[in-house]
Amino acid sequence: MAAPKKNRSVLLGRLPLPERNHLADALRAETVGGVLLLAAAVAALIWANTPLKDGYESISTFHLGPGSLGLNLSVQHWAADGLLAVFFFVAGIELKRELVAGELRDPKAAILPVVAALCGMAVPAVVYTTVAATGGGSLQGWAVPTATDIAFALAVLAVIGTSLPSALRAFLLTLAVVDDLFAILIIAVFFTSRLNFVALGFAVLGLAVFRLLLWKGVRGWYVYVPLAVVNWALMYNSGVHATIAGVAMGLMLRCHRHEDERVSPGEHIEHLVRPLSAGLAVPLFALFSAGVSLSGGALSDIFRRPETLGVVLGLVLGKAIGVFGGTWLAARFTRAELNPDLRWPDVLAVASLAGIGFTVSLLIGELAFGDDPVLGGEIKAAVLVGSLIAAVLASILLKLRDNKYKKLCAEEDRDEDQDGIPDIYEQDDPAYHLRMAAILEAKAAEHRRLAEVASGRTTGDDGPA
Structure with missing residues (x-):
């Protein structure tokens, strides 16, 4: 008697249709945001490297806000601590949705993005630490190359026009969500210098009130927006990075639908x-964080200074090796296997996109080297250079696989029976096979009619002579 075949889940397999449609909507939004982010970063670099740079510095360091509440911050800090809280709020909702309705709801399926994200953060940290320690540099920036900017990565895909299979795009999106979670934990644990326990206690109380109102079904933006602002201010004054408040409130929202709901809250x-x-928060953060001097000497110093070289190598090599290696480990030592329509070069191309750090990497760089403006500026430049190199390498790899991707996407989108549902999602439906049989029979009848017409034209309409 043959041994029973081991059940294995398909790694990067086809997504359920509702999940695929949700992913398509999310990708469109992320792609637009990534293009705006790219435009803001370019504008900041131009502004900071022209005769107008003094104006850029004056605006970035201009302080405003109520000092009595501990919120008299510079424009740059408002962008990093305030506006980015909105970005992390959305990240918290994405994470919650993945946990209850996405790839992370199934522990077996969650192994892949979790292992890939962990390896994709551990390897860059090891690369940075090794380079910095070897060159006698500071180890404070070990976390800078660990983050992935999903908006920027998806913008690269849009710009180069590559037709990725939806499952591979879903892998990149899920990987980035898990990456964001660990980046949030890194910020909370390693970049909280001193705590104000009174403010932290009130922040926790405010979050509890937020959760209670949600549980009671209270509605109205005029209730939640002021409470969210208060929670953010309390979290900022507690010493914990203020973006943590955004993540916490995002995770509290219900992301599963009730029977009478079209979408969840x-x-x-x-x-x-x-x-x-x-469209606003992330581009403004980029505008006031990416403006660094990129003179010829500064660019060459990036590849000579151990801290900046560690950031570049961590993003370009560490991320690609970590994500690809983590995926391979998941396929080798778990019950997951790679989709037969995909190849490992496809995974490597997407893994290289994870090296685009940008938003969170810039934020961690500011936190790690905030007391050294010169080195902090060089770290920002290293993040920009490393992200650019990773984007170029990923674009080359993706272009090499372009024909493969187009073929896969054409197969996923094929709809022979014209019912609005791709045929690949109906292959197990008996009604689908009946419709396809009718379509094939109609096509065969049409071919026979055309053949008879052609035969009639050959022999003459009046019959043979």
Whole structure:
């Protein structure tokens, strides 16, 4: 008697149709946000490297806000601590949705993005630490190359026009969500210098009130927006990075649908807030964080100074090796296996996109080297250079696989029976096979009719002579 075949889940397999449609909507929003982010970063670099750079510095360091509440911050800090809280709020909703309705709801499926994300953060940290320690540099920046900017990565895909299979895109999106979670933990644990326990206690109380109102079904933006601002201010004054408040409130939203609901409250609020995050918060953060001097000497110093070289190598090599290696480990030592339509070069191309750090990497760089403006500026430049190199390498790899991707996407989108549902999702439906049989029979009848017409034209309409 043959041994029973071991059940294995397909690694990067086909997504359920509702999940695929949700992913397509999310990708469109992230892609637009990534293009705006790219435009803001370019504008900041131009502004900071022209005769107008003094104006850029004056605006970035201009302080405003109520000092009595501990919120007299510079414009740059308002962008990093305030506006980015909106970005992390959306990240919290995305994470919650993945946990209850996405890839992370199934522990077996969650192994892949979790292992890939962990390896994709551990390897860059090891690369940075090794380079910095070897060159006698500071080890404070070990976390800078560990983050992935999903908006920027998806913008690269849009710009180069590559037709990725939806499952591979889903892998990149899920990987980035898990990456964001660990980046949040890194910020909370390693970049909290001193705590104000009174402010932290009130922040926790405010979050509890937020959760209670949600549980009671209270509605109205005029209730939640002021409470969210208060919670953010308390978290900022507690010494914990203020973006943690955004993540916590995002995770509290309900992201599963009731029978009488078309969308869940979390999905509805994400739909409302995402344009604010992608179209305003993140681009403004980039505008006031990416403006660093990129003179010839500064660029060459990036590859000579151990801290900056560690950031570049961590993003370009560490991320690609870590994500690809983590995926391979999951396929080798778990019950997951690679989709037969995909090849490992496809995974490597997407893994290289994870080296685009940007938003969170810039934020961690500011936190790690905030007391050294010169080194902090060089670290920002290293993040920009490393992200650019990773984007170029990923673009080359993706272009090499372009024909493969187009073929896969054409197969996924094929709809022979014209019912609006791709045929690949109906292959197990008997009604689908009946419709396809009718379509094939109609086509065969049409071919026979055309053949008879052609035969009639050959022999003559009046019959043979």
